[in-house]
Amino acid sequence: KQIYRANLSPGELFNLNGFDRNNTLGGEIHISVKGIPNTTINTSCSEPNILGYTYGDFTIEGGSSLNGGEFCPGQVM
Numbered sequence: 001k002q003i004y005r006a007n008l009s010p011g012e013l014f015n016l017n018g019f020d021r022n023n024t025l026g027g028e029i030h031i032s033v034k035g036i037p038n039t040t041i042n043t044s045c046s047e048p049n050i051l052g053y054t055y056g057d058f059t060i061e062g063g064s065s066l067n068g069g070e071f072c073p074g075q076v077m
Contacts, residue, residue: 003016003019004016013061016029023066024043024066025043026043026044027042027043027044028040028041028042028043028044029041031056033056033057038057038058039055039056040055041055041058051063
């Protein structure tokens with residue numbers, strides 16, 4: 001299911017918000033560039049994701065948990 005589509009320039013920021021019935025991103029999100037899979041980001045909290053970590057061509061610059069509030073630099077999601 002496609003939840004976000006946009007033309008972005010290198011370095012441009014974008015936001016993803018929860019899309020499932022619980023207002024979360026679900027267990028993982030798949031990102032494609034020009035229709036080609038670029039990366040998968042585990043959002044289930046079963047694997048540590050660190051603010052500032054790069055997945056494929058994308059770097060996590062900020063975020064928040066549904067119940068845990070905003071992430072801080074170096075904080076495990």
